[in-house]
Amino acid sequence: MKREDVRRVDQIAIGTYGISGLVLMENAGRGAAEHIAALHHGSGADVKRPVCILCGPGNNGGDGYVIARHLELLGFPVRIVSLVPTDRLTGDAFANAAIAMKAGLPIQVARSAEDLEQLLVDDEIVVDCLLGTGATGAPRGLYADAVTVANARRGVRVAIDLPTGLDCDTGIPSDVTFRADMTVTFVAQKDGFSNSEAKPWLGTIHVVGIGVPKMLLMEFGVA
Ligand SMILES: NC(=O)C1=CN([C@@H]2O[C@H](COP(=O)(O)OP(=O)(O)OC[C@H]3O[C@@H](n4cnc5c(N)ncnc54)[C@H](OP(=O)(O)O)[C@@H]3O)[C@@H](O)[C@H]2O)[C@H](O)CC1
Numbered sequence: 001m002k003r004e005d006v007r008r009v010d011q012i013a014i015g016t017y018g019i020s021g022l023v024l025m026e027n028a029g030r031g032a033a034e035h036i037a038a039l040h041h042g043s044g045a046d047v048k049r050p051v052c053i054l055c056g057p058g059n060n061g062g063d064g065y066v067i068a069r070h071l072e073l074l075g076f077p078v079r080i081v082s083l084v085p086t087d088r089l090t091g092d093a094f095a096n097a098a099i100a101m102k103a104g105l106p107i108q109v110a111r112s113a114e115d116l117e118q119l120l121v122d123d124e125i126v127v128d129c130l131l132g133t134g135a136t137g138a139p140r141g142l143y144a145d146a147v148t149v150a151n152a153r154r155g156v157r158v159a160i161d162l163p164t165g166l167d168c169d170t171g172i173p174s175d176v177t178f179r180a181d182m183t184v185t186f187v188a189q190k191d192g193f194s195n196s197e198a199k200p201w202l203g204t205i206h207v208v209g210i211g212v213p214k215m216l217l218m219e220f221g222v223a
């Protein structure tokens, strides 16, 4: 699907079908958490690798707060690094950040590249909830820093909905693009994911359904 179509599906699911955006976000985050947890089984060790979730200013970041809550339930040590103060979040993202805060999930705010250098460490699962379908152009400022630092760390990288920096309609990566080992994308594959240029940045792709009715998916030709 094209970026604007998947955003339209989101709006219709909420506006016409009456599904709460919180329900869509919960389905997205829970589905993503289950794929991240499945990464662990291969290692055999019963110690679960710590997970660091990088959250941006929008609903892609909002997914990260849901992912954190579900991964904690699955036994993973989780922490959230937000690139914005949580009171800057709005809507469903703010709602889930507030739940995460009340639930005692560790949240740190990164305000500079230096902060990010200290906050991101090796041997973690790093989850990219920085920018999703709301991104326009190459990652700017602190978002570019976060991608650069995350790519430099030794660990497993997971992109949520799309790797920050990758244009999901064309598959063309920016100079600074999150190099994911796995991408969990919502509703349907994004058209750009079929571009071979995108492969090094996507890793293994999983599509997670978020409860959008089949009738609506059929209208957009994805069911
Ligand atoms: N049906 C679905 O697919 C669902 C998707 N979900 C998730 O929601 C995101 C889309 O969320 P949205 O809030 O629309 O957008 P983002 O989270 O991607 O954030 C975009 C904001 O980030 C700023 N921005 C945009 N481009 C850049 C850039 N190049 N560099 C830095 N910052 C950027 C911008 O904020 P401003 O204040 O600067 O305008 C954008 O507003 C989707 O991807 C899914 O993960 C739902 O959770 C479930 C349903």
Ligand SMILES: [K+]
Pocket: 060, 128, 129, 130, 131, 132, 159, 160, 161, 162, 163, 164
């Ligand atoms: K992302």
